[in-house]
Amino acid sequence: MKPFSLGLLLVTALAAQQRVEVTLERREIGTWKSTDPGHVFANGDQVRFRFKSNFAGFLYVVNEGTSGETTTLFPSAETGTDNQVEAGREYLIPGNQGAFRLTGPAGYDNVYWIVSPVRLGTEAPKYKPLPAPPPPGSAPTNMQPRCDDAIFRARGECVDTAAGLKKNELPALRSRELLFLRKEERMVVAAPPKSTGPFSYKFRIAHR
Secondary structure: OOOOOHHHHHHHHHHOOEEEEEEEEEEEOOEEEEOOOOEEEOOOOEEEEEEEEOOOEEEEEEEEOOOOOEEEEEOEOOOEOOOEEOOOOEEEEOOOOOOEEOOOOOEEEEEEEEEEOOOOOOOOOOOOOOOOOOOOOOOOOOOOOOOOHHHHHHHOOOEOOOOEEEOOOOOOOOOOOOEEEEEOOEEEEEEOOOOOOOEEEEEEEEEO
């Protein structure tokens, strides 16, 4: 009898699930470098995402800044209006040449992600158009990024463990039993096999 392998069991389970991989990158002196999802950025830093899923669909990405303003990162006139994504293909958000700059008061930008099996608001009446993020003021205004002292002592990097991939709070979308994993700088979100409906989550970015 072969020994039980928890690692093999996890890999097998993930292979049967719908999952997406997201990597956060920061521009540094003309080049892009992957960074810790909880890194506390400086005001004015430019960031982008690498996105890949193991299933096809339509991708929607909306950023809610610390000022309360919302911006559609993808699809848009600047990044392209074709938001259909293929299984196994990697995409840069927002766009191959794009980036978005972190501005506004110190706090957390909430980047909302939705991968839908159909184009929202057109092909299936049961799926409503892209829902709006929670209204400004729904998040505590006193939330400020904080460095994890243990990580700072070990690596010398300011990392806030409250940042990174989180469950979505959009009221118009049904919640799912999502599993969040980390592979080095990549974050993985997985849903149970044979799930239906939009696949949604958010990425919280901390900045000063």
